[in-house]
Amino acid sequence: MTPLTAATVLPRVRRMLPIWCGVLAGVLIAASGCTVDSSAHGARNTDGVGLYVVPASQRQAAPNLSGTTLSGARFDLADHLGRQVILVNVWASWCAPCRQEMPTLAKAADAGGGSGLLVVGVDEKDSPSSARAFSSSLGATYSSLVDTHSQLLAQLPMLPHDAVPSSLFIDAEGKVAAVAIGPITSVQLTSVLSRLGVAS
Numbered sequence: 163m164t165p166l167t168a169a170t171v172l173p174r175v176r177r178m179l180p181i182w183c184g185v186l187a188g189v190l191i192a193a194s195g196c197t198v199d200s201s202a203h204g205a206r207n208t209d210g211v212g213l214y215v216v217p218a219s220q221r222q223a224a225p226n227l228s229g230t231t232l233s234g235a236r237f238d239l240a241d242h243l244g245r246q247v248i249l250v251n252v253w254a255s256w257c258a259p260c261r262q263e264m265p266t267l268a269k270a271a272d273a274g275g276g277s278g279l280l281v282v283g284v285d286e287k288d289s290p291s292s293a294r295a296f297s298s299s300l301g302a303t304y305s306s307l308v309d310t311h312s313q314l315l316a317q318l319p320m321l322p323h324d325a326v327p328s329s330l331f332i333d334a335e336g337k338v339a340a341v342a343i344g345p346i347t348s349v350q351l352t353s354v355l356s357r358l359g360v361a362s
Contacts, residue, residue, distance in 0.1 A: 212343040213350050215357065221337035224248075224330070225317050231305045232285060232294050239282070243336035246278045247358045250330040252315060253306070254286045255296035257326045263345035268302040270351055278334065279360045284309050286326050333358050 227250070228238040242248055251267055253260040271281035283306030285293045290308060297306065307314055312323065320341055321328045331340035331354050340354050355361075 213340065213346065213354070214342075215340045215354065216338060218339075221333065221335075221339055224332040224336055224338050225319075227282075227284070227307060227314050227317060229307045229309070229314060231307055232290055232297070233305070235305070237282065237305055237307055242280055243332065244334070246280050247334055247339075247355065247360050248332040249279065249281045250284060250318070250332065251281065252284045252286055252318075252321065252326055252328045254288045254326050255292040256288065257286075259345040260327050261296075261300065263327055264297065264300040264302050266346070266348045266351060268300060268304070269348075270355070271302070271304040274360065277361045279355065280304075283307065284314050286312060286315060331355075331358065 224239070224243060226238070226240045226243070228236075228240070231237050239248070239250075249267070249270070251263075253264065267281055267283075270279060273279075274281060281304040283297070283302070283304060285306045286309050288308075288310070293306065293308075309315055315321065315323055318330060320338060321330065322343065325343055327345050329342040329346055330338055331342075333339040339358055342350065342354075
């Protein structure tokens, strides 16, 4: 079985949904699609959206993530794998598309407790104070792991390591079920969660 990596997922993302690009200053055409430079942080914001749902027969075990959350608590993804559907979202307070996406994720997280969904964030190259203020202002109460130096993102080979936001959907068996590059919409979120048996 071909491993799920950014190199194998991105071509599939492009085939599944077109990447749309705005003619904006700072827009770069890169291997991962349409991106907006965020030079102050050495990363890029995706300006387009791609979603790839992995066929059930091709799903692979999700990698474990562990670390400290923005609230200072310890979090281990392994404690939740195989028990419920999990959405891992990579974000940052300096990411403009994240401001668009986070309220949708916050709403899903709030509703997910009774429907088998856990949302967890991975806060990239950010200051904890900025990240806490950002997520609080958008109503996000779910846990987010601090990833100041992208060490956690490096453990997710199926995501581009320069794309913020991006997301992984992990099914109830602990396998990667879908990959989203760019800010996911409420329609896309509902569609994927429905496929995974989570009512929105």
